Amino acid sequence: MRGTSFKSAQKRKAAEKLTQGLRGIVIFLFSLSGIINVLALTGSFYMLQIYDRALTSGSIPTLVAISVLAIGLYLFQGLFDVIRSQVLVRVGARLDKRIAPLAHQVAIDMPRFGFSTSEALERGRDVDTVRGFLGGQGPVALFDLPWMPLYLAFVYFLHPLLGVLVLGGAVILTMLTIATEIMTRRLSGATHQAAIERNAIADSNARNAEILKAMGMAKRAVARFDSANAEHLSLQTRTNDISGTFGAISKVLRMVLQSATLGLGAYLTIQGELSAGAIIACSVASARALAPVDLAIGNWKGVVAARTAFQRLMETVIALADMEPPMRLPAPNSTLQVERITVAAPASGRVLLSEVEFQLNGGQALGIIGPSGGGKTTLVRALTGIWPVLRGSVRLDGAELTQWKDEDLGHHVGYLPQDVSLLDGTVAENISRFDPADEPTAVVAAAAAAGIHEMIVRLPDGYHTRLGPQGASLSAGQRQRIGLARALYKNPFLVLMDEPNSNLDGEGEAALTEAIKGIRARGGIAVVIAHRPSALATVDVVAVIQNGRMTAFGPKEEIVGTRGAVGAAAAPARAPATARIPA
Incomplete structure (x- = not known):
């Protein structure tokens, strides 16, 4: 039991070493995303003020003041967006700098234990995958998702029926995201393994180019690669079909929901329960509320790939942590x-x-x-x-x-x-x-x-x-x-x-x-x-x-x-x- 607890402690220590300093950065990015999402309500408030205040009063100074304030808030939102993007890129570079040498060390050792060169090099590709994901739109969607209730509350404040409509749309899109995760998870491992096998054949052909040319084997070598590549393409196509289909469905549903929000808002305005400015404000806020879900579904393939790559890298670091560094011994001479x-x-x-x-x-x-x-x-x-x-x-x-x-x-x-x-x-x-x-x-x-x-x-x-x-x-x-x-x-x-x-x-x-x-x-x-x-x-x-x-x-x-x-x-x-x- 003591040995098991010691190994568990080693693994925890290795995981903490890998993610050292990231917790504070994640909290900072989460808070920054909150500020960005609050500022993203600028468009909705602007519409409310334009329709319900500036137009009804006919005051040009009011219109100018509201517009200047909105432009300033938009500039702040853009600035914070840039900061968030640059921080994510640097987090990726920091992880790369920390993990890439360890991954390459394992890649050097893996062939000694019977792994192919392609399997060994996958550790380096895993580092590239995680770094590329952090520099893309996937993390942005994940950091924006927790702030959806902010927009739902704003729409509900305008009118409860509109809030219920947008909430229902959010639930449906969330279910689509979960379905995408379940259906792509089954294929991601098979696709990854097929890619390794294809790359192994490509690597073998490249290393034996002289033999293939001299003995007329190039055509057969290409045929072997083509067969492995076809298997990989088949699996990748099925994965892309799933994520692409759900992405298209989510986009259509979001457009339908936005139109439904406008229609319901118009009905409520006719009934005298909503102002004209609130219709536009509600439409803008509902679109913003559902955009992270739509973005997450569109980037879910990258999310799955990055998560799988990070898990393999964690296993790599834990495996290295299990190795006790030996003492330095005198030079042998006997x-x-x-x-x-x-x-x-x-x-x-x-x-x-x-x-x-x-x-x-x-x-x-x-x-x-x-x-x-x-x-x-x-x-x-x-x-x-x-x-x-x-x-x-x-x-x-x-x-x-x-x-x-x-x-x-x-x-x-x-x-x-x-x-x-x-x-x-x-x-x-x-x-x-x-x-x-x-x-x-x-x-x-x-x-x-x-x-x-x-x-x-x-x-x-x-x-x-x-x-x-x-x-x-x-x-x-x-x-x-x-x-x-x-x-x-x-x-x-x-x-x-x-x-x-x-x-x-x-x-x-x-x-x-x-x-x-x-x-x-x-x-x-x-x-x-x-x-x-x-x-x-x-x-x-x-x-x-x-x-x-x-x-x-x-x-x-x-x-x-x-x-x-x-x-x-x-x-x-x-x-x-x-x-x-x-x-």
């Missing part, structure tokens, strides 16, 4: 311990690696070999913390990876993935991992350790050469070597490389060999996934991963022997899988 870890694919939940255990000491290099699909890359993802482990633990100097802050762990771990992606920036920024405290000497040292300093200085702008999205201006081998330099930046204790020589020529492989030697010489640990024997030249320990299990672990000479890495991948285990090799 061991990497893998204790019977089991790893599953986040997307499917299928177990890819089971009961793997070993230990490496500073100064050692591990080569991981085995057939494709055996679990080698899964192991490296677990060692970096990219994929969480189901059971077991990965420890640096005895501390689990979860006990490290991501930023701190990043200082101690270098990672070269199988598919190297560089960010849109300069060569130096990519090597330094976009470190704001970029140290030129450390950048050059990392480039030299990867053997690419000479290559970089020959580029048009040297280390300041911009690479463009994903480093598309470079060859695959150049991207891989810059990725290696990034992994070696500031000499991390643990360096993990997934097929680091897959795109390298002879010069690149020689540089890779020297880099692994350098890691070992400074007391670091290197882990290398290898399909080519040359990558194992400087490792002293080899592990064989087959069918999701480590079937062999031991000194390279015992595991590989004279048959090479490829033969060893299919060889039977010669050493226990849990062996620990001394440095």
Whole structure:
């Protein structure tokens, strides 16, 4: 019970943090809307005074005085309207500034847990949706709705029958608003999910444009997108049909009600129960009373979208609040311990690696070999913390990876993935991992350790050469070597490389060999996934991963022997899988 109450308190704290300072702003906007709505009665009072005072008296000074006063009140109403609009825009910008970094942090983490890129990017779109809503007419309608009784009271004061008529119209329009909410809520979730699926296909097609073009798959890719887009359009059309239909009905009813008010007012005037000015005043006031309802129905799609987006953002903030920030730990310099870890694919939940255990000491290099699909890359993802482990633990100097802050762990771990992606920036920024405290000497040292300093200085702008999205201006081998330099930046204790020589020529492989030697010489640990024997030249320990299990672990000479890495991948285990090799 105590743990549950603690989590509830955390969630409340997160929600309060997200909406901090907004309560006072909402009260201010509500009060400001009250002033605006009181001033909106200016037109009705003006009509009353013109018809019942100025015209009957025939006094020009009275007409001028009433008109000047009305113009002044209209100007004040316009000024307050501008202030309300600008405050709402700034509230949206404030929320964006507060939430957007958190949403992007979650977007970066979501693919690690099996979500698509499009689903991850939806958090950023949610921020845009909320900000756009606050800058539109939806909030204006919602702030004006509570002041409807003010106009109903004014009309009732003119004549009770007119008040009853306008109240009945308000009730009918309110019921239309509720019906719009009920009917669109069912479709909004399905429409949102269809949009995610469509965007996922679009994102996949864009990322694989070269393959689609080269292999004549573009037409089929477009057909897949068209099918998903048709589903999304169908759902969106149904949603728009509902909101559009109810919007049109509400507009017609408002016009009918306004005419009915005029007709009833005329009847009451003929009967001598109402003045001519009161007819016009009543018509203006009733139109103003029902305008917020009409505006709310017309903008209800935006209201629903903003509400759903804000709920998802609240969930995002609460999820981050559940994460206790770990303490800062000393830099690791001794061991990497893998204790019977089991790893599953986040997307499917299928177990890819089971009961793997070993230990490496500073100064050692591990080569991981085995057939494709055996679990080698899964192991490296677990060692970096990219994929969480189901059971077991990965420890640096005895501390689990979860006990490290991501930023701190990043200082101690270098990672070269199988598919190297560089960010849109300069060569130096990519090597330094976009470190704001970029140290030129450390950048050059990392480039030299990867053997690419000479290559970089020959580029048009040297280390300041911009690479463009994903480093598309470079060859695959150049991207891989810059990725290696990034992994070696500031000499991390643990360096993990997934097929680091897959795109390298002879010069690149020689540089890779020297880099692994350098890691070992400074007391670091290197882990290398290898399909080519040359990558194992400087490792002293080899592990064989087959069918999701480590079937062999031991000194390279015992595991590989004279048959090479490829033969060893299919060889039977010669050493226990849990062996620990001394440095």
